[in-house]
Amino acid sequence: MPMFEAFEFNNNSPIYLQITKFFEAMVFLGELKPGDLIPSRRELAGEMRVNLNTVQKSYAYMEEIGLITTEKNRYSVITKDTDKIEELKNNYIKEPLIIFLKTMKSINISKDSVLELIDKYYDIVDEMEGLEDDNCKESDKKI
The missing domain is CATH 1.10.10.10 (Winged helix-like DNA-binding domain superfamily/Winged helix DNA-binding domain)
Structure with a gap:
């Protein structure tokens, strides 16, 4: 396959x-x-x-x-x-989401701010993927 x-x-x-x-x-x-x-x-x-x-x-x-x-x-x-598939899908999504939300709460980011950040970055995250790799390489050079 x-x-x-x-x-x-x-x-x-x-x-x-x-x-x-x-x-x-x-x-x-x-x-x-x-x-x-x-x-x-x-x-x-x-x-x-x-x-x-x-x-x-x-x-x-x-x-x-x-x-x-x-x-x-x-x-x-x-x-x-299909109900089981939907349940598994929801669990699959929930796990990283909870980790993200716990991180945001641990640094005192408000719910409104989290929603603003999601709104700001959601549509451009695909464009940022290449930039993240480049930024990591740049920061590695500085070490």
């Missing part, structure tokens, strides 16, 4: 959770639809170059949270339960 080519692991969380987040993102973006077949555990382990046990742990976790269902230990599909 070509969708796995661009996937890169990071050191911030366990690999099985990163695989799970990847599948959640693909569902939320519409790349994977309810009822879509996903690769077998062995296929995915080979494509992502990870241990089969890691993929099995990820699939077990995705089953536990209701993202996928597995037909008699044969093949796995994205759940057809």
Whole structure:
């Protein structure tokens, strides 16, 4: 599957959770639809170059949270339960949002100021991505 080519692991969380987040993102973006077949555990382990046990742990976790269902230990599909997908999507969004809001509150930024900042930066955040990388490189040179 070509969708796995661009996937890169990071050191911030366990690999099985990163695989799970990847599948959640693909569902939320519409790349994977309810009822879509996903690769077998062995296929995915080979494509992502990870241990089969890691993929099995990820699939077990995705089953536990209701993202996928597995037909008699044969093949796995994205759940057809659209209410469950919506619930998972809301949780996916909520986690980073709560971290952001806790950060803003910890530095005494008011709700109105947070809303103003969101309004100010929401539409230009895509344009800023390249600038962030450049600014980081510039600050690295100063150290």
